[in-house]
Amino acid sequence: MADGTTFLTVAEVAEQIRVSKMTVYRLVHSGEIEAIRVGRSFRVSEEAVRAYLERSFYEAG
Template sequence: MSTTAIPPTADDLTLVLLTVEEAARRLRIGRTTCYALIRSGELESIPVGRLRRVPADAPAAYVARRRIAQQAA
């Protein structure tokens, strides 16, 4: 009996950490733009060894902050 693991996708809500590419897909932006948001501190990320990961709730938090800022303007 063989079981084949299905790799997680950016839409998998059970993920705790996302790759930058997965976070970019959730935000529907490019990878370069996602890295720019990380560099500027607008999108939370953490280092894991030599890798950069985005907490799964960070894209939604970023959008919420942007919506609040938009409404205040």
């Protein structure tokens, strides 16, 4: 990761992608979103959130 990377809390990620915190925890534990552990909590880089959303994009039609 590059210097200056911004890390988000699970609550911030949940708010940003409009899901519950539990959903974010499931994504982290399943490896779908990369996270780092800081003490007893997780931090997710903005880039990891962006990558997850790009992989999850679904085009209907």
